[in-house]
Amino acid sequence: MNPPAERLIHTAAGPARITTPAPRATWWDLAARDPDTAVTQIPTWLDCLCETGPYRDASRLYTFPDGSRIVLPLAGRGRRPRYLDAEESWPAGWGVGGPLASGEVTPEQARALFDDLAHRPALRVGVRFRPQGAGLWQRAAPGTFRLEPHMTQAVDLDGGFGALWQQRFHTRVRRDVKRAEKACLDVEVDRTGRLVPVFQELYDRSIERWAAQQHEPLALARWRRRREFPTGRLAAVAARFGGSCAVWVARHAGEPAASIVVLRHGPHAKFWRAAMNRDVAHPVRATPLLYRLAIEEACEQGCQIFDLGESAPGSSLEHFKAGFGAVGRSSPRYWRERLPVSSAERGLRTVVKRAIRFRDA
The missing domain is CATH 3.40.630.30 (Gcn5-related N-acetyltransferase (GNAT))
Structure with a gap:
């Protein structure tokens, strides 16, 4: 340098x-x-x-x-x-x-x-x-x-998780989380990078799903997505952030269903990436459960903000995040x-x- x-x-x-x-x-x-x-x-x-x-x-x-x-x-x-x-x-x-x-x-x-x-x-x-x-x-x-x-969407964690769950989580989110809990999912969180390969496998499955949804040739979708998020990037982030990088994984009947990555600095927690096998994750609502657990942990760790990242106004993604109490800001x-x-x-x-x-x- x-x-x-x-x-x-x-x-x-x-x-x-x-x-x-x-x-x-x-x-x-x-x-x-x-x-x-x-x-x-x-x-x-x-x-x-x-x-x-x-x-x-x-x-x-x-x-x-x-x-x-x-x-x-x-x-x-x-x-x-x-x-x-x-x-x-x-x-x-x-x-x-x-x-x-x-x-x-x-x-x-x-x-x-x-x-x-x-x-x-x-x-x-x-x-x-x-x-x-x-x-x-x-x-x-x-x-x-x-x-x-x-526009970015963030959840203000003031008041603690109990207040968020009762007052700001949408009814549909609470319903999805309860459904996931009844499905007896196995949830694991890792801060050493050990679960990075699991996330990567689910991310590759997600690329296939996105390509089909967008009527995009799979080869083009893989090239474009891996150019944006190349193999090895999450491993590098996990290594450099150490315990401040949490990889959450939910399994159903032993099969990986969904995974999210959450980073932290001081009082700020940030959702960074998500991936899932929709055929396994959606019926048991694995992804909402992971969001719920990550937000609850951020509250317990004394965080003030849970950043859910960028969304397009009016999109289904904005609607999904708003269900957890996220508010859009310019x-x-x-x-x-x-x-x-x-x-x-x-x-x-x-x-x-x-x-x-x-x-x-």
């Missing part, structure tokens, strides 16, 4: 010093100070990204005259010329990134960050902001950055490109979808 480089820029908030990559000690310090730090904003997440994909650490530390500091987690594409680089927080499929701060960010500081990113030589720069404080960044974003709306992405590469990519995907009569799930 190259040593950090520093430079001075002049901003409306005064002269600011930029250090890149951001020193890890400072990044971890801000992650501990910022109460809204998400699992996907810590250095471990970037390490997992770099280990399992063609990425490099491009994080940036902004230090202002009053001593306040902002760290922007950022990943660049490895081994690309600067004019073809993409610097993002984060790349597609890696969730919420965005800045961490030692205190309240001022409008001048927010504009300084955007001004710096606007002058980066990379072909594309994008930042996906967390819901907390998103309004500040929206007001600071210049016209050169485009808004891409996103998590916008702002990005800019020097050439319209993304538009060309979207156009190509549209042509392919039409050719194979793809059905969005």
Whole structure:
């Protein structure tokens, strides 16, 4: 890894010093100070990204005259010329990134960050902001950055699991969980990576199901899904997160039915991935049971938020998560490109979808 480089820029908030990559000690310090730090904003997440994909650490530390500091987690594409680089927080499929701060960010500081990113030589720069404080960044974003709306759903764990179960879990969810309990499922949770192969097997089955639902050739579905979530990625995450990565597995009559992966940092728990053998899992409602158990454990561990990840408004996935008391919150992405590469990519995907009569799930 190259040593950090520093430079001075002049901003409306005064002269600011930029250090890149951001020193890890400072990044971890801000992650501990910022109460809204998400699992996907810590250095471990970037390490997992770099280990399992063609990425490099491009994080940036902004230090202002009053001593306040902002760290922007950022990943660049490895081994690309600067004019073809993409610097993002984060790349597609890696969730919420965005800045961490030692205190309240001022409008001048927010504009300084955007001004710096606007002058980066990379072909594309994008930042996906967390819901907390998103309004500040929206007001600071210049016209050169485009808004891409996103929504995340999260369960507020205030009041404990008893209150969630009685007051906020939907009747259909409680009914499904009780049905699963009567089915006498065997549930196991592992924090060593031992159950990663079980999850991977179920994920491969899920790809087959998704391909059939979407009228997508299986070979194309496998290529696309494994490009997004390659074999070995979960093992890398489990190894780096250690006890903070829980792999839950439910079995029926000895056969793996469903599995979910939950990560944790401080008071934040995050559902990350799910997979199932629908023929086994659906009749006994294995997946709702795993969600219920994971949320209950997060409450017992003192977590304040259970992040269920991104959903499309009005989708069946949004409806499913809302059954556990999850509330949708805006998590916008702002990005800019020097050439319209993304538009060309979207156009190509549209042509392919039409050719194979793809059905969005």
